[in-house]
Amino acid sequence: MSSASQPSRYEQLCHWLAEQHGLTLGQLNLTLAADDASFRRYFRLALPDGRTRIVMDAPPGKEDSRPFVTIADAWQDAGLPVPCIHHRSLELGFIELDDLGDTPLQRCLDGDHGATTLAWHDQALTLLDQLQTRAPGETLPAYSADLLGRELDLFRDWCAGTLLALDLPSTWPRLRQQLIDTALVQPVIAVHRDFDAMNLMVQEQRLYMIDFQDAMQGPITYDLVSLLRGRYCRFPPAQYNAWLGGFHQRALADGRLPDDTISFERFRFLADAMAAQRSLKVLGIFCRLALRDHKTRFLARLPHFLGHLDDSLAPWPEFISFRTWVNDTLAPALNEELQRRSLAGQTS
Numbered sequence: 001m002s003s004a005s006q007p008s009r010y011e012q013l014c015h016w017l018a019e020q021h022g023l024t025l026g027q028l029n030l031t032l033a034a035d036d037a038s039f040r041r042y043f044r045l046a047l048p049d050g051r052t053r054i055v056m057d058a059p060p061g062k063e064d065s066r067p068f069v070t071i072a073d074a075w076q077d078a079g080l081p082v083p084c085i086h087h088r089s090l091e092l093g094f095i096e097l098d099d100l101g102d103t104p105l106q107r108c109l110d111g112d113h114g115a116t117t118l119a120w121h122d123q124a125l126t127l128l129d130q131l132q133t134r135a136p137g138e139t140l141p142a143y144s145a146d147l148l149g150r151e152l153d154l155f156r157d158w159c160a161g162t163l164l165a166l167d168l169p170s171t172w173p174r175l176r177q178q179l180i181d182t183a184l185v186q187p188v189i190a191v192h193r194d195f196d197a198m199n200l201m202v203q204e205q206r207l208y209m210i211d212f213q214d215a216m217q218g219p220i221t222y223d224l225v226s227l228l229r230g231r232y233c234r235f236p237p238a239q240y241n242a243w244l245g246g247f248h249q250r251a252l253a254d255g256r257l258p259d260d261t262i263s264f265e266r267f268r269f270l271a272d273a274m275a276a277q278r279s280l281k282v283l284g285i286f287c288r289l290a291l292r293d294h295k296t297r298f299l300a301r302l303p304h305f306l307g308h309l310d311d312s313l314a315p316w317p318e319f320i321s322f323r324t325w326v327n328d329t330l331a332p333a334l335n336e337e338l339q340r341r342s343l344a345g346q347t348s
Contacts, residue, residue, distance in 0.1 A: 009057060009059065010057075012092060012094075013030075013043070013055065013057055013094055014028055014030065016089060016092060016094050017030065017045060017055065017094075017096070020087045020096065021047065023048070027048060028045070029045065029046035029047075030043050030044070030045050030046075030055070031043060031044050031046075032044075033054060033102075039058070039059055039062040039063050040056060040057065040058045040063055041056075041057045042054055042055065042056055042057070043055045043057065044099065045096070051099075052099040053086060053096050053097060053098065053099050054083070054096075054097045054098070054099045054100070055094065055095070055096050055097070056068075056094070056095040056096075056097065057093065057094060058093040058094075058095070059093050060090070060091065060092070060093040063093065065088075065090055065093055065095060065213070066090055067213045067214070067215070068095070068212070068213035069085060069088055069090065069095065070139070071140075071212055071213065071215050072084075072085055072212070073085070074135070074136055074139065075131075075134075075135055075209075075212070078134040078135055078136060079134060080130060080131060080134055080135060080209065081127070081206065081207065081208040081209060082208060082209050082210070082212065083097040083098035083100055083208065083210065084097065084098045085097055086098070100201040100203050100208050100210065101201060101202070101203050103201065103202045103203070104197060104198050104199070104200065104201055104202070105120060105124065105197035105198070105200040105201070105202055105207065106197040106198055106231070106232045107202075108120055108202055109197065109232060109233065111233075112233045112234055112235055112236070113236075117233060118239070120207075121227065121228070121233075121243070123207055124195075124197075124200055124207060124227055125224075125227070125243060125246070125247060127200070127207050127209070128195060128223055128224065128227065128247075129247075129250055129254075131190060131192065131195075131209070131223070132189045132190060132220070132223075132251075132256055133254055133256065135190035135215075136190070137188070137189060137190040137217045138217075140190060140191075140215055140216050140217045141216050141217070142188075142216065142217050142218070143183070143188075143191060143216045143217060143218030143219065143222070145180050145184060148179070148180045148183050148184070148277065149176065149180055151277070151280075151281040151284070152176050152179065152180070152277060152280055152281065152284075153284075154280075154281055154283075154284025154285055154287075154288060155280040155281065155283050155284035156168055156172070156284070157284065158284045158285075158287035158288040158291065158292075159280075159283045159284050159286075159287045159302075159334075160330070162287065162291055163287045163290075163291060163334075163337060164330070164333045164334060164337060166329065166330065166333055168325075169321070169322065169325040169329075171321045171322050171325070172322070175319070175322045178273070178318070179273055179276060179277040179280075180277075182269075182270060182273040182274070183218070183219045183222075183273070183274055183277060184219075185270075186219035186220050186221060186270055186274075187219075187220045187256060187257060187258065188217050188218060188219070188220070189217070189218070189219075189220045189256060190215060190216075190217060191215060191216050191217065191218035191219070191222045191223055192209065192212050192215055192223050192226070193212075193214045193215055193216060193218075193222065193223075193226070194211055194212075194214065194226060195209075195223035195224075195226040195227050196226050196227060196230035196231050196232075197227075197230060197231065197232050197233075198211075198231060198232075199211040199212075219270075219274055220251065220256060220257070221267075221270050221271040221274040221275075222274055222278070224244070224247055224271060224274075225271055225272075225274050225275035225278060225312075226278065228240055228243055228244075228275075229275045229278070229279065229308040229311065229312065231301065231304070234304065234307050234308065234311070237311070237315075240311075241268065244264075244267065244268055244271055245264060248262075248264050248267045268315070269316060272311075272312040272313075272315060272316060273312070273316075275308060275311075275312040276309055276312040276313055276319070279305045279306075279308045279309040279312060280309065282305045283302060283305050283306065283309070286298040286299065286301055286302055286305070287299070287302070296341075296343075299338065299341065299343050300338075300343045302334060302338070303334070303335070303338070306326070306330070306331060306334065309326060310323065310326060310327065313326065
């Protein structure tokens, strides 16, 4: 069969869904629901009996759906709120899931100081406690030193290098290694890896986790700072530290943190170092999405994560030199580039 006569992915998907539900192609009611930063697309299937489902299209040559399926099954068995898989074909890259609606958590927020925002983050932290105490972690891959380093190198290569043509300061190698080492000394737990408002769906006032296919065994603070220094809010230090304090006490009480060996001050440092690593990674990823994949809307989010980076570096003398470079060199260069692209002050 010539490539011109081969069915498209959409046609393959329609035939697969029709077969799963005993429907004709004419009975299918399928609409595009969303796409994301990867090659995945999501469709909404309306069934004749009124039920709806979400269908993930993850091309096997570009996306490996096996981790998603394995983790979804394991986390559902552990009583965690994740979508149920109703039909799957790993060979084709099609997965039919519960429809959790169209309300990711960020649509429910009312600003950095809003009472609704704070209440939802309290609920998200409760969910994080459940994830860390229930999710089986032994089958997940380890968040290794090599991976942490490659993530930091995304900042070097795509943000400082490709976007801004900046040389990193002489302190970079030492900072890079310090951030890796600080991540690796933390207690190891199941890590979602993108525990942010965009991946927490709200249905009937309850939160559900999605987009967890990259979960690993990793640092206990990773998902915590993903939430508290995430894409949509920049909380004041007092609120951030209050949430850290509550998490620290709960983790000590249930054994996630070794009893009396990690003080709150030490925990704050571990969390801020992890947040700095993640902010640098995100700056690199967003630049790569814009420059390599032509998703330029991600550039408008760079100042937000630059703010998170500064918040993470500011309290600690160990980071003074790098923070000075960030404020005196990186931030002005980034602002100038966004002004040139007419993106300064925008959000996505």
